[in-house]
Amino acid sequence: MVDIQADASGACRGRPNPAASPDRMVIALAGNPNTGKSTLFNALTGLKQHTGNWPGKTVMKVEGRYIFRKKEFILVDLPGTYSLLANSVEEQVARDFICFACPDATVVVTDATCLERNLNLVLQVLEITSRVVVCVNMMDEAERKKIRVDTEILSKELGVPAVAITARNGRGFRELLDAIHDVAGGVITTSPRLVLYNPEIERMVTGLEQKIGPLLPERLNPRWVALRLIDGDHSILNAIKCYLGGNAEVKGKVHASNTRCS
Ligand SMILES: Nc1nc2c(ncn2[C@@H]2O[C@H](COP(=O)(O)OP(=O)(O)OP(=O)(O)O)[C@@H](O)[C@H]2O)c(=O)[nH]1
Numbered sequence: 466m467v468d469i470q471a472d473a474s475g476a477c478r479g480r481p482n483p484a485a486s487p488d489r490m491v492i493a494l495a496g497n498p499n500t501g502k503s504t505l506f507n508a509l510t511g512l513k514q515h516t517g518n519w520p521g522k523t524v525m526k527v528e529g530r531y532i533f534r535k536k537e538f539i540l541v542d543l544p545g546t547y548s549l550l551a552n553s554v555e556e557q558v559a560r561d562f563i564c565f566a567c568p569d570a571t572v573v574v575t576d577a578t579c580l581e582r583n584l585n586l587v588l589q590v591l592e593i594t595s596r597v598v599v600c601v602n603m604m605d606e607a608e609r610k611k612i613r614v615d616t617e618i619l620s621k622e623l624g625v626p627a628v629a630i631t632a633r634n635g636r637g638f639r640e641l642l643d644a645i646h647d648v649a650g651g652v653i654t655t656s657p658r659l660v661l662y663n664p665e666i667e668r669m670v671t672g673l674e675q676k677i678g679p680l681l682p683e684r685l686n687p688r689w690v691a692l693r694l695i696d697g698d699h700s701i702l703n704a705i706k707c708y709l710g711g712n713a714e715v716k717g718k719v720h721a722s723n724t725r726c727s
Pocket residue numbers: 496497498499500501502503504505515516517518519520521522523524544545546602603604605606630631632633634
C-alpha cells in the first residue's frame with residue numbers, strides 16, 4: 466500500500482503529490498458526515514471501512530486503491546465535515562489533506578436528499594482547488610422522496626462535473642469514475658464558481674493575495690489562504706509552517722503581510 470501523508474514534507478512546493486505519477490492518481494473523498502463516503506470507498510476499493518447510520522464514523526483518513534482504464538487510483542476516505550475551517554480534528558485532517566497533500570482530484574460526496582446544506586462544503590472546497598467532482602449520492606432515497614436532482618444544471622452552476630450515484634448499489638459509478646479520471650488527468654478543465662464577498666473584503670483579499678502569492682507553493686491557492694488570514698484563522702499559519710517543512714522565513718513573511726494588511 467502506498468503511504469500518502471498530508472504532511473509529506475515539501476509535497477506541495479509546486480511538485481505533484483509524491484505518491485502520484487502519470488499512471489497513479491491520488492483522489493480525496495470529502496463531504497458532510499453520513500453522506501456515504503465510506504460506502505463509496507468500500508465499493509470502489511473492496512476494503513471494509515466502517516460505515517453506519519450515525520455521523521463521525523470515519524475519524525482519520527484511510528487509503529485504498531482501484532484500477533480504472535489501466536491507471537491506478539489511490540482513494541483517500543476523509544472524515545466527514547460540515548466545513549474546512551479546522552475547528553475540529555476531523556476538519557483539520559480533511560482540510561490539510563485537500564490543501565497540502567495535493568490530491569489530483571477531490572470528490573465531494575453529497576446527499577441528494579439535503580443537497581442545499583451540502584453545497585456549503587462544496588463551495589469551500591472550490592475555493593481551495595479547481596480539481597473537483599461533485600458526487601450526488603443517495604439517489605435511491607431521493608427518488609423515494611420524489612426529489613429530482615438535475616446534475617447537468619448543477620454542473621453548469623458549479624463549474625465542475627456533478628454525477629448522480631447510489632453508492633449502495635453501484636448506480637452511476639461508471640460516470641463517476643470517468644469524471645474522476647478526466648478531472649484528475651486534466652482531460653477536463655473546470656471553472657469553479659467562486660463566492661464573491663463584499664467589496665471591502667474583496668479589496669483586502671486582493672492586496673493580501675498579491676503579497677503572499679509569490680511566497681506560497683504553486684498549488685496552494687493564495688485567495689483561499691488570504692481569506693483564512695482575514696478570517697483570523699491562525700491555524701493556517703502553523704499549517705503553512707508545518708507543511709512547508711518548517712520554513713520559518715515563509716511563515717514570517719506571510720505573517721508580516723497579514724499584519725500589514727489588517
Ligand atoms: N439509501 C442509501 N443509503 C446509503 C447510500 N450510501 C450510503 N448509505 C448509508 O448511509 C449511511 C452512512 O454511510 P457512510 O458510508 O458510513 O457515510 P460517511 O460519509 O462515510 O460517514 P462519516 O464517516 O461519518 O463522514 C450508512 O448507513 C450507509 O449504508 C446510498 O446510496 N443509498
